[in-house]
Amino acid sequence: MLGYFAALAAASLQPVAAEADLSQDLDLRCMVAMSLAIDGLEEDGSVTAEEKSGVISIFMYYLGRIDARLPGIDYVKEVSRLVENPNYLRSHLRPDLLRCSTEAQQRGKALQEMGEALQKRAPIAQTRPG
16 A cells, blocks of 8 residues: 555656646646736835735745646746736736735635644744743
């Protein structure tokens, strides 16, 4: 049985097939949407460093999800395929930004709640040797 799980784990670490079209991958679309948002924030110049940092954190969150599921992904190819599609930019970018921002807010809230619960259960972790 252990051999089965080892083979299954090894299979999941194989690079993404070259012919795979990931333009419908929701995490990739979120990563791209956040990347475009970061570019927009840099052009805008009126956002705070904290706001920009928040969007970068969301970008990194989705990048990590993709890396975990799709090791070996050709980011240049997949991102180019998505952003060069005028239909994506015209019809899908804005809904993706809204969906991904909502997902990130929900995840952030869940992490905050988990942190608060852990602080209540493990008060010793709050004291640090000085």
